Amino acid sequence: MLRDASCSDVISFALGLPAAELFPAAEIGVAIAHTLDRDPCALQYGPASAALRSHVVRLMALRGVTCSEEQVFLTAGAQQGMSLLARLLLEPGGTVISEELIYTGFQQVLMPYECETLTVPTDPDTGIDVDAVDALFARGARPAFIYTIPTGHNPIAVDMSAEKRSRLIDLARSHRVPIVEDDPYGFVSYGESPAAPLRALDPEWVYYIGSFSKILAPALRVGWVVVPERLMALLGVLKEASDIDTATLAQRSIAAFLDAGGFEAHLARLRTEYRSRRDRMLEGLGKHFPDRACWRVPSSGLFVWVALEDGFDADLALRRSLVEERVAFLPGSAFAVHGDGAGRNCLRLSFSHSASDRIDEGITRLGRLLGRWRGP
Numbered sequence: 001m002l003r004d005a006s007c008s009d010v011i012s013f014a015l016g017l018p019a020a021e022l023f024p025a026a027e028i029g030v031a032i033a034h035t036l037d038r039d040p041c042a043l044q045y046g047p048a049s050a051a052l053r054s055h056v057v058r059l060m061a062l063r064g065v066t067c068s069e070e071q072v073f074l075t076a077g078a079q080q081g082m083s084l085l086a087r088l089l090l091e092p093g094g095t096v097i098s099e100e101l102i103y104t105g106f107q108q109v110l111m112p113y114e115c116e117t118l119t120v121p122t123d124p125d126t127g128i129d130v131d132a133v134d135a136l137f138a139r140g141a142r143p144a145f146i147y148t149i150p151t152g153h154n155p156i157a158v159d160m161s162a163e164k165r166s167r168l169i170d171l172a173r174s175h176r177v178p179i180v181e182d183d184p185y186g187f188v189s190y191g192e193s194p195a196a197p198l199r200a201l202d203p204e205w206v207y208y209i210g211s212f213s214k215i216l217a218p219a220l221r222v223g224w225v226v227v228p229e230r231l232m233a234l235l236g237v238l239k240e241a242s243d244i245d246t247a248t249l250a251q252r253s254i255a256a257f258l259d260a261g262g263f264e265a266h267l268a269r270l271r272t273e274y275r276s277r278r279d280r281m282l283e284g285l286g287k288h289f290p291d292r293a294c295w296r297v298p299s300s301g302l303f304v305w306v307a308l309e310d311g312f313d314a315d316l317a318l319r320r321s322l323v324e325e326r327v328a329f330l331p332g333s334a335f336a337v338h339g340d341g342a343g344r345n346c347l348r349l350s351f352s353h354s355a356s357d358r359i360d361e362g363i364t365r366l367g368r369l370l371g372r373w374r375g376p
């Protein structure tokens with residue numbers, strides 16, 4: 001289906017790709033040329049870039065997180081961050097707490113461990129069900145870690161409430177279980193005062209994962225984790241075993257790009273453009289989707305999560321949508337950890353990588369399909 005979805009006549013809201021036309025390609029080109037020109041080791045194996053780590057410390061400060069360069073570990077994207085942290089924390093056959101519907105890349109990370117994933121629901125207004133996490137602990141759960149995406153949740157597009165943020169941290173502290181906070185969308189926020197990451201509330205029990213993929217360019221494959229300093233050496237061993245080091249040229253070029261200034265202006269531009277695409281999609285949903293569909297306004301991230309009536313089959317809707325309307329999206333069931341029908345009546349729509357007129361057209365077509373929907 002994903003192959004069909006990538007045909008040029010299909011309007012795709014399926015993948016969370018950043019908008020290619022917003023990549024600062026010329027500036028990245030200048031940074032790469034500058035790095036190659038001035039830095040004889042840019043094409044060599046090399047240690048993590050100290051300059052980039054100190055930029056990451058500054059970026060984290062913009063989000064209200066205080067950390068030091070000694071706590072910043074550079075990775076090949078957020079995906080590698082979660083993979084290394086799982087390797088560090090999880091024994092084969094161990095236990096993890098996650099949400100019922102969660103980023104599929106995380107589920108892939110867990111696969112080789114054949115672990116038990118204890119799941120809790122996600123409230124579309126306030127995020128992870130912290131009472132359910134509490135209940136798991138009360139029943140004796142001893143997970144290696146709790147994984148969550150507090151800001152710009154993928155797929156449910158919710159920001160965790162402030163109250164839940166502090167309660168989740170209290171649970172982590174009292175049970176001495178780390179939280180792995182995956183935050184690739186944290187800088188892509190649309191509200192006046194976005195919530196600070198969990199890591200801003202606890203430097204000991206929150207292991208933070210960040211990424212340049214959504215805010216610069218995913219092909220550079222650079223992300224980072226912020227962890228207590230004592231874990232850095234172990235992560236270093238795991239990283240070396242995995243891919244030796246994060247591409248030296250990419251790290252140093254991103255540092256040069258950030259040295260040049262203008263990153264905050266770039267972020268502001270991204271937020272403005274994504275907010276306008278988000279609003280365009282919401283406007284289309286209001287006009288063209290039937291009354292039985294409901295959704296929230298996402299304050300961060302790149303997705304809108306649409307729920308239809310119980311019994312609606314979004315997998316079937318996708319198959320029909322591709323044939324009848326040439327529009328792609330991801331059905332909620334694609335994100336279900338236990339494949340038990342969770343999310344089956346829901347659609348995840350990505351607004352990031354379609355121009356506004358394509359958003360209008362795609363939502364009109366999808367609305368048409370839902371309007372004549374009579375089930376199987």
Ligand SMILES: Cc1ncc(COP(=O)(O)O)c(C=O)c1O
Pocket residue numbers: 016076077078079080103105149154182184210211212213218222223
């Ligand atoms: C929640 C989440 N985590 C991690 C990733 C992977 O990011 P990266 O490109 O930095 O590896 C994605 C990508 O879409 C994501 O949605």
